[in-house]
Amino acid sequence: MPTFVYMTRCDGCGHCVDICPSDIMHIDKTYRRAYNIEPNMCWECYSCVKACPQHAIDVRGYADFAPLGHSVRVHRDEQRGTIAWRIKFRNGTEKNFLS
Template structure:
């Protein structure tokens, strides 16, 4: 699902250029707008889509995920700690998929692994990955719910 840019929404801020790991997002010097110089080389990490503050970047979905003629929009809401994928089908039907964000908020420094304490023997023997409880918000020992995250169940949204 390579990305594409809506030129009318893009203001040329360059957030997508800075975050693209394959260096295929560029700013057109003539119109000062972002564009994907090589869609076939897109890693489909969607970092640019999530980072764009103007929702100017969308993705073309695969047929098994969203049928031909659809539009796919990514909405990142850091204050709520969620990311939503909205699919709009040709007939106007919309489906929304909501997921928690498990990464650091935009602009915060990522901690260096060398600065982290060494895992205990219990942690090494457990089924969990390194720091998994902390990063999936299980560090307080309880699984978070929609209500505990300040969210409400909505009609047509799939959690």
């Protein structure tokens, strides 16, 4: 699931840029906010999600297992250094994933 940035939460600290192994996270020079320049090249390691102190980076679900109308919520465990996410389907059922 590729990452995306909530611009209203991002403070432009650059932690995501420093940690991204595929070098696709960049800081917009005008707005000083991070963004993913090539979501299709995301390795899905979620290092940026774990590193973001503002919790501004989230993930999008793929249509094959999270069809239209779904929502994805990321849960960060900073002590263990892991993330999990919960997908809520249109019919109300939920599924949890751990990375």
